[in-house]
Amino acid sequence: MFSFLQKIGKSLMFPIATLPAAALLLRFGQDDLLGIPFLSAAGAGIIDNLAIIFAIGIAFGLAHDSNGGAALAGAIAYLVLTSAIVTINESINMGVFAGILSGIVGGLLYNKFYNVKFPAWLAFFGGRRFVPIITAATMTVLAGILGYAWPPIQDLIDSAGDWILNAGMFGVGAYGFFNRLLLPTGLHHVINTIVWFDFGTFTDATGEVVRGEINRFLKGDPTAGPFLSGFFPIMMFGLPAACLAMYAAAKKERKAIVGGMLFSIGFTSFLTGITEPIEFSFMFLSPLLYVVHALLTGVSMMIAYALDVHHGFGFSAGAIDFVLNYGLAQNPLVLLVMGLGTGVIYFAIFYFLIVKLDLKTPGREDEDAEDGNADTGNKGIDIRAYHTIEALGGAENIAAVDYCTTRLRMSVKDADRVNEKELKRHGAMGVMKVNKTNVQVVIGTAVEFLADAMKKRLANGNPAPESLNVPEEEMSTEPEMVKEIRAEDFAMPIDGEIIPLSEVPDEVFAKAMMGPGFGIVPSGNTLHSPVDGRVVTVFPTKHAIGIETDTGIEILIHVGLDTVKLNGEGFETLVEQGQLVQRGDALLKMDLTYLGANAPSVVTPVIFTNLTGQELEVLKKGSQKQGTVSILRIQ
Structure with a gap:
C-alpha cells in the first residue's frame, strides 16, 4: 500500500x-x-x-x-x-x-x-x-x-x-509539519x-x-490562505539560510566546491519555492536536521495564522508567487518580517547542530584518500585517464574505447598486457578479460567522463601530464553510486512465467522479508545473468547465486524452494564466485524434471536484497523469453 x-x-x-x-x-x-x-x-x-x-x-x-x-x-x-x-x-x-x-x-x-x-x-x-x-x-x-x-x-x-480548517493554529501547524515530513x-x-x-x-x-x-x-475567498501563507518564510528565507549555515560549517578546503551549489539551490528556493534540492541535500545525510526543518515549518504556519496572514500561491511559496498574488493577500508584509526572523533561526539552529553533532552535510563529508576515487576534477579526471591508459598497456595497445552505463568496453591488441592491479589502484572496481582483444573495466556511473578524457588523450598519444598528483583544490569524493536499474539494462534470466512475489509459495519470500522482487515459474534449463555485474555468491549446494550489479544493487536468484536439501543434485554451476559477468551470460544449468520431482516447487524468486529508498517496478508479467528486456526498473 x-x-x-x-x-x-x-x-x-x-x-x-x-x-x-x-x-x-x-x-x-x-x-x-x-x-x-x-x-x-x-x-x-x-x-x-x-x-x-x-x-x-x-x-x-x-x-x-x-x-x-x-x-x-x-x-x-x-x-x-x-x-x-x-x-x-x-x-x-x-x-x-x-x-x-x-x-x-x-x-x-x-x-x-x-x-x-x-x-x-x-x-x-x-x-x-x-x-x-x-x-x-x-x-x-x-x-x-x-x-x-x-x-x-x-x-x-x-x-x-x-x-x-477550524482547529486554528494546531490544524495549520500539523499540516505544515506533515507536509514536510x-x-x-x-x-x-x-x-x-x-x-x-x-x-x-x-x-x-x-x-x-x-x-x-x-x-x-x-x-x-477572503478566508483562504492560512494553509499556504506559512510556507513563504520557510521557502524564501529559512531554507536559503540553511544553505548559508551548511556553507559556513563546511570544511575550509571544500567551501569553494560546495559554495556554488548551495548558492544556486538557495536562490532557486527563494525565487521559485522549489525546495527539494536543498531538502534532499541533508534529509538522508542528517535526518535530525530534517525533523527540525519539519517542526519549524509547522511553527511558521502557526505564527502566520496567529498574525492573520492570508497569502497563497499557484505553484509554490517563492518570491514570484509572493509578488504575483500580493494584491489578493491580507497582511502580506508580515511574511517578510517573519522571513527575516526565520532565516536567523534556521541559520543558528542548523549551524549549531551541524558543528556540535558533526553532521555530514555537504562540504563536511569524510574524504576518500584513495587515488582513483579522488580524481573527479578536470585535471583529476585527466590524470586518472592517463593512468588508466597506461594500465591498459599504453596507447599503442588500445584499438578502441567504448562504454556503457558503468563499464569501459575496450578493444585492445593484447589483453595480457592489461595490468588489473594498476587499474584497481586508480579507481576501477573490477576487470574482465572477455578474450584476447576485448576487456571490460567496471568504473561506475562516472564512466562517461573518464572515457571522454581517455579519447582526448589517445588522440594525442597519451602524453604524461605535468604532475601525476591531483591538485588539492580538485580533491573530492567520487559521486555516490546511483543504485538504479534502467528498464533496458535488466533482462529475463530464463524462459518462464513472471508471477508477483506474493504468489511465491514460501512465506519468507512472499512477504518480502528478504527484499522486494518477483517470481519466475521456469520452463528453460539454463539460468542467465539478468544484468552486468559480479558474482558475489555461489552457494555450495548450487541452488542459488548472488550477483552485484555495477551500480551496487545486490540480486539473489534462488532456484526452486527447499532445493538446498538436494545438496547440488540437479544443478551445474557455470561461473565462479568473484567472476565478472555480462547480461546474458550463462550462470547455472538445471534439470527441471529432477527438480520438479524432488523439490516442493521450482518457482524461482528473484530478490533485490539491499534496496533502501529505491522503488522496484515490475513492468511485465506472464510468459517471457530469456533475454527479454524491460522486465523491471529500479529508481
Missing part, C-alpha cells in the same frame, strides 16, 4: 504541473493587474477542470509504459462516473476525488489489459483498444455503487476538513491534493462553488 501511494503521489505531479500556467493566466487577467477577462477565463479553464486533468494525469503516470492509452482510459473513467452518478443522486459532486479515483482505475485497468488477446474475429478489440471498453464497464458499476456510498464518505471528508516518501502530494483542491467551499460572484485552498484563494 505504501508503494502504491508513492506511485499515486508521483502521478499527481503531472496535473499539479499545470497550476503555474493556470495561476498566471487567472491572476494577470484580473482587474488589479491587466484587467483582461480573456486571460482570466483561460486560467479558469484549467482550474475549473482540475478533476478531469487529474484523471488523465494520474492514469498516465500509473501506466507501466506511460502510454497515452492510459490517459484516454482515465478521461473515459471520469466522464462515465460523473455522468452516471448524478442520475442516482443529483446533489453529488465528488470534485477532485472523482478525478483521482478515475485516474487510478484507468491506470490499473490499462496495466491489466493492455496486452489482452482475443480470437481472430475479435482481434480488433484486443490489446490497448480493449482498455477503454473495460474501463467504461467498470466505472459504470462503480458509479452505481458510489451513487449510494459517496454521500456518507463526503460527509466524513467534509467533517475532517471542517475540523482541520512526508516529502521524502512522496506522500506529501496526497495530503496537498486534499487540502489544496477539496477542503473548504466558496461561492464566487458567478455563483460557482469552488473547493480547495488554492482554488478559493485565487477566486477571491
